[in-house]
Amino acid sequence: MSIVKIVEEPIDVAGLTESLMHDEYGGIDTFIGTIRQFTDEVETEKIEYTTYKNMAEKEMHKLANIVLDKGMDVVMVHRVGELALGEVAVFIGVAAPHRAEAFENCQMLIDTLKKTVPIWKKEYDKDKIRWGGLGE
């Protein structure tokens, strides 16, 4: 049942949440990452995401499998391309028997995705372009 992929089209938050609803799970935790306007005083106008798609999906499956192997359900969807303010860049969801496991594994998935999955952001800010991960 798990859904793990990189997409170019808008992420269907309601549909993905619905996909996690099963009778055996009583706790569903979701993380939705969106394009933020302000980071301190820096104003962002849009973000362009690129990826090394085959490797990125492979790395996402490795992470999802850690959670699937514990008997939970998982959704990991990341969007690439040009995203406007407020649009959803990433959706992570974990369905588990109880809430503690759902919270814990959902956080692990998004934290690890940000460290290991080859996806890059090019941030178009009011003052200049910033490449994610590289600092100034």
Next chain:
Amino acid sequence: MKVKLFSVLAEKIGPSIDLNLPDQFKSQDVLNQIKELHPDYANVLDQSLVAVNEEYTNDQDIKLESVDEIAIIPPVSGG
């Protein structure tokens, strides 16, 4: 051997770069060759990893004959 580039490296250098790699090498050798050709991006390359056949490498020896695909992975920033 064509080495795939991504993110800022792809935008500044191109989607790939042709390198002459020996029969056996380490990931650092790949990064060093690109640094010599494009010293302006040494800072990015110093923070980058090398992926062989869509898997991260560390400092192990890499045999050229086992390489189907090789890519430079700058610091990732998804999410």
